Amino acid sequence: xxxxxxxxxxxxxxxxxxxxxxxxxxxxxxxxxxxxxxxxxxxxxxxxxxxxxxxxxxxxxxxxxxxxxxxxxxxxxxxxxxxxxxxxxxxxxxxxxxxxxxxxxxxxxxxxxxxxxxxxxxxxxxxxxxxxxxxxxxxxxxxxxxxxxxxxxxxxxxxxxxxxxxxxxxxxxxxxxxxxxxxxxxxxxxxxxxxxxxxxxxxxxxxxxxxxxxxxxxxxxxxxxxxxxxxxxxxxxxxxxxxxxxxxxxxxxxxxxxxxxxxxxxxxxxxxxxxxxxxxxxxxxxxxxxxxxxxxxxxxxxxxxxxxxxxxxxxxxxxxxxxxx
Amino acid sequence: xxxxxxxxxxxxxxxxxxxxxxxxxxxxxxxxxxxxxxxxxxxxxxxxxxxxxxxxxxxxxxxxxxxxxxxxxxxxxxxxxxxxxxxxxxxxxxxxxxxxxxxxxxxxxxxxxxxxxxxxxxxxxxxxxxxxxxxxxxxxxxxxxxxxxxxxxxxxxxxxxxxxxxxxxxxxxxxxxxxxxxxxxxxxxxxxxxxxxxxxxxxxxxxxxxxxxxxxxxxxxxxxxxxxxxxxxxxxxxxxxxxxxxxxxxxxxxxxxxxxxxxxxxxxxxxxxxxxxxxxxxxx
Amino acid sequence: xxxxxxxxxxxxxxxxxxxxxxxxxxxxxxxxxxxxxxxxxxxxxxxxxxxxxxxxxxxxxxxxxxxxxxxxxxxxxxxxxxxxxxxxxxxxxxxxxxxxxxxxxxxxxxxxxxxxxxxxxxxxxxxxxxxxxxxxxxxxxxxxxxxxxxxxxxxxxxxxxxxxxxxxxxxxxxxxxxxxxxxxxxxxxxxxxxxxxxxxxxxxxxxxxxxxxxxxxxxxxxxxxxxxxxxxxxxxxxxxxxxxxxxxxxxxxxxxxxxxxxxxxxxxxxxxxxxxxxxxxxxxxxxxxxxxxxxxxxxxx
Numbered sequence: 075x076x077x078x079x080x081x082x083x084x085x086x087x088x089x090x091x092x093x094x095x096x097x098x099x100x101x102x103x104x105x106x107x108x109x110x111x112x113x114x115x116x117x118x119x120x121x122x123x124x125x126x127x128x129x130x131x132x133x134x135x136x137x138x139x140x141x142x143x144x145x146x147x148x149x150x151x152x153x154x155x156x157x158x159x160x161x162x163x164x165x166x167x168x169x170x171x172x173x174x175x176x177x178x179x180x181x182x183x184x185x186x187x188x189x190x191x192x193x194x195x196x197x198x199x200x201x202x203x204x205x206x207x208x209x210x211x212x213x214x215x216x217x218x219x220x221x222x223x224x225x226x227x228x229x230x231x232x233x234x235x236x237x238x239x240x241x242x243x244x245x246x247x248x249x250x251x252x253x254x255x256x257x258x259x260x261x262x263x264x265x266x267x268x269x270x271x272x273x274x275x276x277x278x279x280x281x282x283x284x285x286x287x288x289x290x291x292x293x294x295x296x297x298x299x300x301x302x303x304x305x306x307x308x309x310x311x312x313x314x315x316x317x318x319x320x321x322x323x324x325x326x327x328x329x330x331x332x333x334x335x336x337x338x339x340x341x342x343x344x345x346x347x348x349x350x351x352x353x354x355x356x357x358x359x360x361x362x363x364x365x366x367x368x369x370x371x372x373x374x375x376x377x378x379x380x381x382x383x384x385x386x387x388x389x390x391x392x393x394x395x396x397x398x399x
Numbered sequence: 400x401x402x403x404x405x406x407x408x409x410x411x412x413x414x415x416x417x418x419x420x421x422x423x424x425x426x427x428x429x430x431x432x433x434x435x436x437x438x439x440x441x442x443x444x445x446x447x448x449x450x451x452x453x454x455x456x457x458x459x460x461x462x463x464x465x466x467x468x469x470x471x472x473x474x475x476x477x478x479x480x481x482x483x484x485x486x487x488x489x490x491x492x493x494x495x496x497x498x499x500x501x502x503x504x505x506x507x508x509x510x511x512x513x514x515x516x517x518x519x520x521x522x523x524x525x526x527x528x529x530x531x532x533x534x535x536x537x538x539x540x541x542x543x544x545x546x547x548x549x550x551x552x553x554x555x556x557x558x559x560x561x562x563x564x565x566x567x568x569x570x571x572x573x574x575x576x577x578x579x580x581x582x583x584x585x586x587x588x589x590x591x592x593x594x595x596x597x598x599x600x601x602x603x604x605x606x607x608x609x610x611x612x613x614x615x616x617x618x619x620x621x622x623x624x625x626x627x628x629x630x631x632x633x634x635x636x637x638x639x640x641x642x643x644x645x646x647x648x649x650x651x652x653x654x655x656x657x658x659x660x661x662x663x664x665x666x667x668x669x670x671x672x673x674x675x676x677x678x679x680x681x682x683x
Numbered sequence: 684x685x686x687x688x689x690x691x692x693x694x695x696x697x698x699x700x701x702x703x704x705x706x707x708x709x710x711x712x713x714x715x716x717x718x719x720x721x722x723x724x725x726x727x728x729x730x731x732x733x734x735x736x737x738x739x740x741x742x743x744x745x746x747x748x749x750x751x752x753x754x755x756x757x758x759x760x761x762x763x764x765x766x767x768x769x770x771x772x773x774x775x776x777x778x779x780x781x782x783x784x785x786x787x788x789x790x791x792x793x794x795x796x797x798x799x800x801x802x803x804x805x806x807x808x809x810x811x812x813x814x815x816x817x818x819x820x821x822x823x824x825x826x827x828x829x830x831x832x833x834x835x836x837x838x839x840x841x842x843x844x845x846x847x848x849x850x851x852x853x854x855x856x857x858x859x860x861x862x863x864x865x866x867x868x869x870x871x872x873x874x875x876x877x878x879x880x881x882x883x884x885x886x887x888x889x890x891x892x893x894x895x896x897x898x899x900x901x902x903x904x905x906x907x908x909x910x911x912x913x914x915x916x917x918x919x920x921x922x923x924x925x926x927x928x929x930x931x932x933x934x935x936x937x938x939x940x941x942x943x944x945x946x947x948x949x950x951x952x953x954x955x956x957x958x959x960x961x962x963x964x965x966x967x968x969x970x971x972x973x974x975x976x977x978x979x980x981x982x983x984x
Contacts (some may be wrong), residue, residue, distance in 0.1 A: 214942075
């Protein structure tokens, strides 16, 4: 319990730090915010007017507190370009990105964990080298390229087996669930293959250490084959670490899928952020960066709590001090 | 269960570690395998039960009750292990599944080999835990919540839950303090004899061996150097390498008995944790 | 200096002996050679575009065909290799410098500085490099500097975290204690005693980072915040052709293949390097080290 409270406190402190960082970043960087927004050749009066409009002429501390107060109400301000609420915009985009990375992660798990197990159990020099090559090549493919190859294979109208849509998200959004889901299949596969290669390597190294341990021998001595022991005992023992890795991978995928979202013309968080950066829509960028950072922190929190719940040795340690297992 | 090992050779990465070992254990016999660390004892034990990783080369013959182990299919060997054979490991802290409550660990061989209901399994597990001298509430605890001696009792309970015909004990006492060592050896011997099983007892320590075995085989750098009655060998070792092990055991025994005496006279101070005290009461 | 060259030669020789080391050495060698050659010669001038011959199939004139502007795909890939090489080298240098700076702070004798830097590194490390690049691109626009700074920063943090345990071990060792008590300066101790200890970890980590930098270049360039348009790079070749993938699939294959092979080579290079510089797995190194030591003894007397 004490651990949970301490971890929550850390979360809040980090969130505050991030809010300061995001707020400061876009003001410390070279280039006056108002001048950047107004455009390169706009007259000084226009810039001054914009400054006043945005409240940029007030002291920084006041601006920051004002921004925080709005944050607490879930108000990230309004986009300079569209005038729409940034939080609403983020919500709509997240409804595409989150299902996409969830699907992608599922693909990665389905590819990575069994292959990692197989690589651990592989017999002979050649088989092991082959598995290693698969994981290295899988991790070396640019996301853009894997997406492209998949479109060439399965893209509707263009691919060899053209059965899946490869461009855009249905206008009705999740109102048309089947179309929405099928439009996510190819992007999820493209990102899943790459992330899966990483998970495979990770599973391999986590299990490799365990496979030589007494835990596996013990299970085998009770009547399991090596394969059974690695799959049942090894995977379970690797789970706390795996959950951490999978959680952090999930968080990283939000930005990792930017290229894929772009390629498949999905209006997700990544595509949106790139567009807003391109448009110098600083208010939107600031809000989006904060939301993303807050999300990373949240995942980190959940991962730490899950890690603990899965390992009885950590649960029991007194006072919540970290015990390296 | 009778064991017959002929010309067993074990090689890792092209380097031979065990050079043609012969060893036999009669039905119901307790045999010791003794040698310095690195002599290949544990390798032999693992090869007997098919526990070595696939990239270790094993040749020769290991017959368990007339069935060949070397080259047998994974499934066949797994069906054998935990049912007809049980293994006690050196360090229960590094072999008992850390995320499994003790009760679930002990029942594993039952679950893998027998078609029993949950309550039948729980009943047998509780009986077994009582037999190895553990309180009933241990079943719900995790290994890290137990003392070293208690953990090894759990290891023994797991190895013996299905009343196997052969027990392979790989340095079961090395990780324990000297007093607990004796109790664990005595417990193991009495349970094995009660079940009428055979046992291969591996150690580097002669002083433990006399309590556990009648006959023993001395191993040095992967080859057998001497075989005979444990007591005779301890009294008059023929080979210089055996003699070295015996001398080491003597000095150790002296120290052990002195330590034991110290502890007996000064009970409050010596055992720092409750668990060690527990073991003491068993002895007294 | 002579010892350093001898060491490098020994390491390279043992890498060359295995297929897993020879492949990356060949690829990286080719990459460097092509980069240099492309400065003086490409099969077709880079800027020669030809509106009448766009998306041509491979021919004697255009070995890998032409792209949407009629420019020669092979020539652009050749020229792209020098940009990517530059990005990789700069990123690795920035990452190494920042990494060392962070390591120095983390093992510093000022406990407050050490503690604070550990917390800062842990907090910053979770920020994805893409985000850093996007933020940098707001004022800077698309440029090579964006890639180098964002990646160098991210990989530098990573390096610091990976190298910290070893650095800490060295910092607490007896020889550092005695050096400090003999009045050695902090910088001297750091470069003389701590850096050599973390060098193996650093080299491996940096070669992995180099591979990631190539991937990042292609992604960031595609997103419009990396290499500016008009500058040849593999990511540029990939990004400009990818939009026409459905029409001219063959043209699009090459840039992706080049990137994949380069990244595989860099990853294998890291693995092979790790094996080659580990005295446990490489007996040759032990012999060489023994010889050097004897030589040094000889000089000493």
